[in-house]
Amino acid sequence: MASPARTLWKRFSSTITTRSGPSKVHHHAPLPDSSFPKGYLVGGVHCGIKKNASILDLGIILSEKPASAAACFTRNAFKAAPVVVSQEVLERGGGRARAIVVNSGCANAVTGKQGLEDAWAMVRATDALLDPPPQEGASETLVMSTGVIGQNLPISKIVSGIEAHSDKAKLGTGFEAWEKVARAFMTTDTFPKLRSMVFTIKGKEYRMAGIDKGAGMIHPDMGPPTSTGQLHATLLGCIVTDAAVSSESLQSALTYAVDRSFNSISVDGDMSTNDTIIVLANGAAASSEEIDESTDPVAYEAFKQELTSFAIDLAKLVVRDGEGATKFVTVTVEGAHTYADARKIASRISTSALVKTALYGEDANWGRILAATGSVPLSALLDPNRVSVSFVPADGSAPLPVLVNGEPEKVDEVRAKEILSAEDFEMRVQLGLGSASAQYYTCDLSYEYVRINGDYRS
Amino acid sequence: MASPARTLWKRFSSTITTRSGPSKVHHHAPLPDSSFPKGYLVGGVHCGIKKNASILDLGIILSEKPASAAACFTRNAFKAAPVVVSQEVLERGGGRARAIVVNSGCANAVTGKQGLEDAWAMVRATDALLDPPPQEGASETLVMSTGVIGQNLPISKIVSGIEAHSDKAKLGTGFEAWEKVARAFMTTDTFPKLRSMVFTIKGKEYRMAGIDKGAGMIHPDMGPPTSTGQLHATLLGCIVTDAAVSSESLQSALTYAVDRSFNSISVDGDMSTNDTIIVLANGAAASSEEIDESTDPVAYEAFKQELTSFAIDLAKLVVRDGEGATKFVTVTVEGAHTYADARKIASRISTSALVKTALYGEDANWGRILAATGSVPLSALLDPNRVSVSFVPADGSAPLPVLVNGEPEKVDEVRAKEILSAEDFEMRVQLGLGSASAQYYTCDLSYEYVRINGDYRS
Incomplete structure (x- = not known):
């Protein structure tokens, strides 16, 4: 007999007939x-x-x-x-x-x-x-x-x-x-x-x-x-x-x-x-x-x-083309003491389940970005008062600062939604410690990811 | 205007009105x-x-x-x-x-x-x-x-x-x-x-x-x-x-x-x-x-x-009570060279999105457990031919070996489903290198986790 969870899971699965998000076939052309x-x-x-x-x-x-x-x-x-x-x-x-x-x-x-x-x-x-x-x-x-x-x-x-x-x-x-x-x-x-x-x-x-x-x-x-x-x-x-x-x-x-x-x-x-x-x-x-x-x-x-x-x-x-992905997000970490430090933080933000579900929800949740940033052991101690976070649109329009030198900004939620509803954007973290930087490329974590991977062998 | 992904997300959200899986209130009593x-x-x-x-x-x-x-x-x-x-x-x-x-x-x-x-x-x-x-x-x-x-x-x-x-x-x-x-x-x-x-x-x-x-x-x-x-x-x-x-x-x-x-x-x-x-x-x-x-x-x-x-x-x-969790899974790593090695592998398996979605899907996907195990830098090199993986039911009945000394077992899928459809079970990894062991406690990654965290601030 199927467990209650399994039954529920089957029910959700049956509601999802296609990959979520926009089709990606335009990324392939002659x-x-x-x-x-x-x-x-x-x-x-x-x-x-x-x-x-x-x-x-x-x-x-x-x-x-x-x-x-x-x-x-x-x-x-x-x-x-x-x-x-x-x-x-x-x-x-x-x-x-x-x-x-x-x-x-x-x-x-x-x-x-x-x-x-x-x-x-x-x-x-x-x-x-x-x-x-x-x-x-x-x-x-x-x-x-x-x-x-x-x-x-x-x-x-x-x-x-x-x-x-x-x-x-x-x-x-x-x-x-x-x-x-x-x-x-x-x-x-x-x-x-x-x-x-x-x-x-x-x-x-x-x-x-x-x-x-x-x-x-x-x-x-x-x-x-x-x-x-x-x-x-x-x-x-x-x-x-x-x-x-x-x-x-x-x-x-x-x-x-x-x-x-x-x-x-x-x-x-x-x-x-x-x-x-x-x-x-x-x-x-x-x-x-x-x-x-x-x-x-x-x-x-x-x-x-x-x-x-x-x-x-x-x-x-x-x-x-990440499984279930609806977003393509560049994570930039700047102002680190070393390249290795910048890379570790960029990697950590890119893999955070909380950051990735917020991206799927199109939620400018900088608190999760900060928590991920702070969880990485580094070669130089982070100073919270020097850390800034911004969302950068891919269309060249002005970036949206959400945290400046450790202080939360009053965020224009309409503008935030505008940036985050696009397929592409960048999250930029400035540490204010040095001159090293690194970039990672990541995607969101969606229902579709769970469906694909809860059912891979079936 | 909402993006296509957002629209889809809203649609799924509206289909989920309660936490998935069995109620957990029985874990609280006078x-x-x-x-x-x-x-x-x-x-x-x-x-x-x-x-x-x-x-x-x-x-x-x-x-x-x-x-x-x-x-x-x-x-x-x-x-x-x-x-x-x-x-x-x-x-x-x-x-x-x-x-x-x-x-x-x-x-x-x-x-x-x-x-x-x-x-x-x-x-x-x-x-x-x-x-x-x-x-x-x-x-x-x-x-x-x-x-x-x-x-x-x-x-x-x-x-x-x-x-x-x-x-x-x-x-x-x-x-x-x-x-x-x-x-x-x-x-x-x-x-x-x-x-x-x-x-x-x-x-x-x-x-x-x-x-x-x-x-x-x-x-x-x-x-x-x-x-x-x-x-x-x-x-x-x-x-x-x-x-x-x-x-x-x-x-x-x-x-x-x-x-x-x-x-x-x-x-x-x-x-x-x-x-x-x-x-x-x-x-x-x-x-x-x-x-x-x-x-x-x-x-x-x-x-x-x-x-x-x-x-x-x-x-x-x-x-x-993990967000959206339908499973309580004990991850045991045995036979490690050091306690630190055993802990690192148990932690890595416990956080793998692929392992956790397979748990939600009730799929005995030992390949993902193995890939997670092998991705951890250790103090002693792993020998694939000594590694064994088994699923252990919480009711005291016999464990189900899925990999023995690096060789895949013919798995009884009915028995596997029986064990994995329970709320509680254990995944046991034997490395065959030493005598150190460690345990981690983790849960599955479900649609409900994505819903809760895609919508936290709303």
């Missing part, structure tokens, strides 16, 4: 074919992990040339099989790789020895698509999986799906093909997350494309493969470019970019066991002089900044 | 008058902070004799005025006090200089009820406030309410009087939280009474007054006994008890600016030999254990 990096052949198919045959669940990216490769993996102690395997491929290959294979629908996490064998089977099948194939005993494919955990992959379906790509007609180089890959990444995502751009360094033109996925279990903390931590199935992303970048410089630029992008977002404060971001740089652009930090720091800095702002754009898409 | 400690006169009234005249909003506890006093205050950097003032009274008085005054409806937090003046006004008005009154310039009253923050107290109403207690007919010593005090503590609480007991140390009989309140913004981290941290309005409690205990021993027993009780509960993971637990020991029992750690460690240990188990009972009531 991109010019010419903005995608040269030298990559990509595709996505339905291989049968998911029941519905119109939903893609397997994606492949192949570089025509050997490429530098770098990655950041979550620091979760439970490392899904694809993470273990990708780390090993990267290490053995000395930071070189030519392919990425990804499946959705099953995370291949907590699957023991079988899980490792399955991840290696995906690698080998993708390696076999490369021309020329990798040297005997070597692998050049990085693998990612996302979906339900504790279940084994339907590996023969997946391998068949990979092998089908030996038919080159299944691969392409433009928007249409890339969009298939992006769709193959999706789980609870409501739109595919794909971006591309053309950028210039020292007068030379390069291209970059990026895909990511994620909507729940989003509070990544990823580091380079050598970090002590390890990894459940959720934030996955890849960025590929036709610039030539040395492996070491690619890793160091990625680590910098990930801290300021994917590691600065939160949907629900839960860190996954599969979080992975992979970057390939194949040098297929006409101008393919290798970018390296030690030989040309200026070009490296320019590349690092391009990668970082591109990664921030991709990371923001995940928050915008 | 207690024998003889179980309340001797030498205390107590009462509660409606003084006018809250609009509804049938709701009590002011409570007073007076000891007829000088008492030892001790307290733990939240480590939040924003310290509400009553916290600042109570710390000062305790410090100046050398760990002695005779009265506690509490109001609900307004937290007197982030209220600047006026807030401090108002808190002192409450202290002075209560001091004036003591017979004999405190010495010139001294204060013997500890003050607590809970409710909305950023608003000033209606201080003249409060002072009149306190003064009304000079009429001794408003004060009592038994259940009826104590229940009024407990009601005066309530904000979003759905039942008054009051417990009493008779206990024996070395053949001598003592009594203890305790009250607490709290339902949201519950994730306390409180330390003794000397700790570097400080305090928003939510977990308040007081425990009084007629045992005689030295001030130093009372503080050290309380600090131990609070770590294992109030500091081991979580409703929403948000730490408040007002969290306060106060203890008084007035020695009014027939047998009033002073208990002190250095002169009689055996008696002290016995007292500390009594205080700790009493504090755990009070703390559990807060979780049981």
Whole structure:
């Protein structure tokens, strides 16, 4: 017999037939074919992990040339099989790789020895698509999986799906093909997350494309493969470019970019066991002089900044599509003693259930922001009399101060409602202690979030 | 014009007219008058902070004799005025006090200089009820406030309410009087939280009474007054006994008890600016030999254990009444390398939005428990192959293992549903690394939590 709570829950669930808040599909739109990096052949198919045959669940990216490769993996102690395997491929290959294979629908996490064998089977099948194939005993494919955990992959379906790509007609180089890959990444995502751009360094033109996925279990903390931590199935992303970048410089630029992008977002404060971001740089652009930090720091800095702002754009898409989210909120903490202090407070505000339900209720409840701010142990003691809080609209109109130097302002509630009813706005906290600042990107906590996650396995 | 999200939110809100889940009023019942400690006169009234005249909003506890006093205050950097003032009274008085005054409806937090003046006004008005009154310039009253923050107290109403207690007919010593005090503590609480007991140390009989309140913004981290941290309005409690205990021993027993009780509960993971637990020991029992750690460690240990188990009972009531909660869940982490490691994991599982929505959905989603476990940095590396997870029913029937030494079990879903549809159960995580263990008490995350907190100020 169902419990009273369960009965009530079922009743509410039945009243919610669609995701709450505005549709987000306008965040996905066609991109010019010419903005995608040269030298990559990509595709996505339905291989049968998911029941519905119109939903893609397997994606492949192949570089025509050997490429530098770098990655950041979550620091979760439970490392899904694809993470273990990708780390090993990267290490053995000395930071070189030519392919990425990804499946959705099953995370291949907590699957023991079988899980490792399955991840290696995906690698080998993708390696076999490369021309020329990798040297005997070597692998050049990085693998990612996302979906339900504790279940084994339907590996023969997946391998068949990979092998089908030996038919080159299944691969392409433009928007249409890339969009298939992006769709193959999706789980609870409501739109595919794909971006591309053309950028210039020292007068030379390069291209970059990026895909990511994620909507729940989003509070990544990823580091380079050598970090002590390890990894459940959720934030996955890849960025590929036709610039030539040395492996070491690619890793160091990625680590910098990930801290300021994917590691600065939160949907629900839960860190996954599969979080992975992979970057390939194949040098297929006409101008393919290798970018390296030690030989040309200026070009490296320019590349690092391009990668970082591109990664921030991709990371923001995940928050915008956060499970049940109706708001996209930037949390800015300024005037901290150190960057680490600013980051800790921004992270704490971004994960506070009370702050996030107030955002859903469109309530300028600065008291909750303050309580969250004060709960973080810092390197310098907070002085309540120096702390100010304001809400900043995204349309460029005047910010609304709600607390100034520790004193509550008389708040114009009509104006507050105006700002908070928008999809986008910023909460800015000024600590008045120093000059360091940090930003986090977060969303609200809605009925819909509870529905999605109270019923995930059903 | 309301945003689409707001409109939707309003629609859902209107469908929810009562708190979800079973009623919790059965957790409050009459207690024998003889179980309340001797030498205390107590009462509660409606003084006018809250609009509804049938709701009590002011409570007073007076000891007829000088008492030892001790307290733990939240480590939040924003310290509400009553916290600042109570710390000062305790410090100046050398760990002695005779009265506690509490109001609900307004937290007197982030209220600047006026807030401090108002808190002192409450202290002075209560001091004036003591017979004999405190010495010139001294204060013997500890003050607590809970409710909305950023608003000033209606201080003249409060002072009149306190003064009304000079009429001794408003004060009592038994259940009826104590229940009024407990009601005066309530904000979003759905039942008054009051417990009493008779206990024996070395053949001598003592009594203890305790009250607490709290339902949201519950994730306390409180330390003794000397700790570097400080305090928003939510977990308040007081425990009084007629045992005689030295001030130093009372503080050290309380600090131990609070770590294992109030500091081991979580409703929403948000730490408040007002969290306060106060203890008084007035020695009014027939047998009033002073208990002190250095002169009689055996008696002290016995007292500390009594205080700790009493504090755990009070703390559990807060979780049981957690905003929107339909479940009371004990999180046990065993086999850790250190107590600190076990505590960190238990705290992380207890605050995970994904774990808590799965609890609401009555879904034995061990993957989320594992992901939360793995996201905590520890003193010893986790070995996934040694980790086991089980659900333990509260009725004494057999536990249900879901993960054994890193391998997922074939779970009997009917049995899982049986256990998870109960109001009470335990999630047990065995790490297999050492012998340290810790427990946390948490609740589920429901639609009702979102409703209560999306609409708090409205």
